[in-house]
Amino acid sequence: MSRFWSPSIQSLVPYTPGEQPQVEGLIKLNTNENPYPPAPAVRDVLDQFDTSRLRLYPDPESALLKQSLAHTHGLNTNQVFIGNGSDEVxxxxxxxxxRQDKPLLLPETTYSFYNVYIDLYGIEARHIELTDDFRIDLSQYQQPNGGIIFANPNAPTGISVPLSEIRALLESNTDSVVVVDEAYVDFGAESATALIDQYPNLLVTQTFSKSRSLAGLRIGCAFGHADLIEALERVKNSFNSxxxxxxxxAVAVASLEDENYFRSRLDQVIATREWTNQQLQTLGFEVLPSHTNFVFASHPNVSGAELMAYLRENKILVRHFTKPRIENHLRITIGTDDEMQTLINYLQQHPKL
Amino acid sequence: MSRFWSPSIQSLVPYTPGEQPQVEGLIKLNTNENPYPPAPAVRDVLDQFDTSRLRLYPDPESALLKQSLAHTHGLNTNQVFIGNGSDEVxxxxxxxxxRQDKPLLLPETTYSFYNVYIDLYGIEARHIELTDDFRIDLSQYQQPNGGIIFANPNAPTGISVPLSEIRALLESNTDSVVVVDEAYVDFGAESATALIDQYPNLLVTQTFSKSRSLAGLRIGCAFGHADLIEALERVKNSFNSxxxxxxxxAVAVASLEDENYFRSRLDQVIATREWTNQQLQTLGFEVLPSHTNFVFASHPNVSGAELMAYLRENKILVRHFTKPRIENHLRITIGTDDEMQTLINYLQQHPKL
Structure with a gap:
């Protein structure tokens, strides 16, 4: 803290991302990274890129990438927004x-960055508890609000809500924006992009970090009515053009063009997730039904903190949150089959399992 | 405009960057890009980069780049901040x-993005006129304020203030932050980074876009007391980790490691600038003394708007601002010798010159 800081930032509690250790030989299952490399064409993009072009500014509109995303999702380019990772979006x-007069509605347990933004912008918010089985119950969001945001599938639970429930919410909630954060949607949930042409207050955000194995390049996007996209463009162009x-x-476009590779890697991650889920249940874990590239699990005999420390000693990183209701859970990213086999082997050797 | 927008953004006037036309064969002297490619090692970075690593998140601290910048400027790493272009910084x-209770002081004529930020955050500001010869007179900034920002060299004038005047300001202005935006400093001005250890309220911002020919990669940085850097890190980590x-x-580090190439390209741009300046004066232009990679010039016989249109017809893009006091000026980026010779040739053929 310093007397030179803007008064409003003195109480900020920034987001804490998962650890990015520089130690070799770790199995890293703590930040929901994809275990597979990005599309092979990414190598060609780097090989063929004329580095003298780097002296020029990039296209501020990312027009080619917008066209490619619009084509992929059956939208117009004015329904597409691009940003520096979905966190920037x-x-x-x-x-x-x-930032509205009425309160923002969001789940009590969800991506923790939302509360950092609420803090940063001084937004009034109402947090709605998950159900006893950790689901988002959208019928509880039918109350006066200045906006609604939730992740689908939700994090860190991994559970998705069906499109029919999102549609029902949009039918009754017509006076405020509904943001559906689909960071993990490709791993098995239904995307709300199919509803964009019908609901002018729906904004869907996605990322290339998880399903497209491009976390290292920071590519996020949003889809919605052209008026919503225009609002994002105005603020982007008032912040960083x-x-x-x-x-x-260039890499993002190459990734979108290789649909076969994309699908084959998704199928592999999903198959490994289902195997892991089964193995964890055999060991007595309670595992929530995941539509993501992670599982969220707890065990009646051993605490989440103890299990995390035990795995860390054995060079396996998983994520643990010290928040009420989920403090006994582990969030375990789906790695390769070998990595998950190693995880299961160590868990089998734990004296209390 | 839409009823779904946050009320505070409805009146925003975003920054307008210089045109990035997709037409071939243009001589592009409108956005202050460097005419030379980045350091040759940039090619090696792309060739050797293991693309499978892109599945992982980048280092959120940019630690290697911070170390390299700290080394280059004789600072500690906790005095260095990295961002997505100096606009994000x-x-x-x-x-x-x-964002303070007292007004921010800044030049009436300077980088126009400052006023966009003032608008975006609702900051009270006091704009101080340049002198009759378009200089920033820092003695006029010795008045109550919540912060001071200016570009050195200033844009679009190209004129720099000497370090002694910045030091004098810092000696008397000890209760608010002084931000010196050094986007163009490498082309001949004195950097205030030399004063950082003495003044805890000094923040210096720089970019890799101009002098390092890396506009395409969006790399900006700031230098200052660790407390100021901590404030930037807190806000960054509350916005986009x-x-x-x-x-x-990786490319930025490679650029910093090739000091010889960097200096040789700077010398070339400076030599071309001085030649261009001389040629323009021979044609009757008034040219402000530039320490940047552009010149700011006006002609008594022909308006800036007319000259810009004439050059555009001949496939040369320059920048023109419709602001009082500078509406008759052109901002002309320094290109290669050939490009500047072509510019001068066309100007010589203009009927009123």
């Missing part, structure tokens, strides 16, 4: 659309 | 340090 969404660099734009 | 600086991607971090 969310930060701009909160600024552009969710050129957030996505040339290489990231 | 400035956006975070306004949020973290310049991973703004700089893996490739940008």
């Amino acid at each position: 969310l930060a701009l969404t909160f600024m552009a659309l969710l 050129y957030p996505l660099d040339m290489l990231a734009q | 400035l956006a975070l600086t306004f949020m973290a340090l310049l 991973y703004p700089l991607d893996m490739l940008a971090q």
